[in-house]
Amino acid sequence: MVPKQKTGYNPLFTKEMAATIRKTAKDCDTSCRTVKSTLLSLYPNEQEAIEKIWRKGKRRIFSYALRKMECEGDNVSKELLQVLVNARSFMNNISDIKYYNLLDTKVATLISSKTTLMKVPKKTMENNKGIWRPFDV
Numbered sequence: 001m002v003p004k005q006k007t008g009y010n011p012l013f014t015k016e017m018a019a020t021i022r023k024t025a026k027d028c029d030t031s032c033r034t035v036k037s038t039l040l041s042l043y044p045n046e047q048e049a050i051e052k053i054w055r056k057g058k059r060r061i062f063s064y065a066l067r068k069m070e071c072e073g074d075n076v077s078k079e080l081l082q083v084l085v086n087a088r089s090f091m092n093n094i095s096d097i098k099y100y101n102l103l104d105t106k107v108a109t110l111i112s113s114k115t116t117l118m119k120v121p122k123k124t125m126e127n128n129k130g131i132w133r134p135f136d137v
Contacts (some may be wrong), residue, residue: 028090030086031082035062036054036061043068049064062091063085067099068080069099069103069106070102076106088103
């Protein structure tokens with residue numbers, strides 16, 4: 001006969017951990033809703049398709065938004081890109097890694113176009129062995 005196990009207090013699962021899990025779930029839900037509302041505002045004629053995907057599962061909206069981003073190419077809306085960047089931490093379950101990599105590429109191109117650190121003179125880079133120091137001569 002197998003002895004019964006006590007289902008009492010588990011010291012490995014604290015109230016803080018439960019609160020963290022609830023907060024993460026709430027943040028993910030908020031992020032999903034933000035992506036959905038952005039998609040509805042950008043593509044009002046595709047409301048039926050967006051609602052259908054939403055009913056299948058909230059997190060599927062991320063994949064749909066990433067596919068839309070791929071279809072748009074370089075003409076992707078800044079709003080959609082910003083929402084997807086903010087939701088990137090909740091996209092860890094996306095099965096098709098190509099869309100996730102595409103988002104990373106878009107973000108990298110945006111960052112490189114905004115920063116002036118990328119446009120460092122070649123001479124400075126050679127003198128410092130690849131380390132950029134703004135006040136070196």
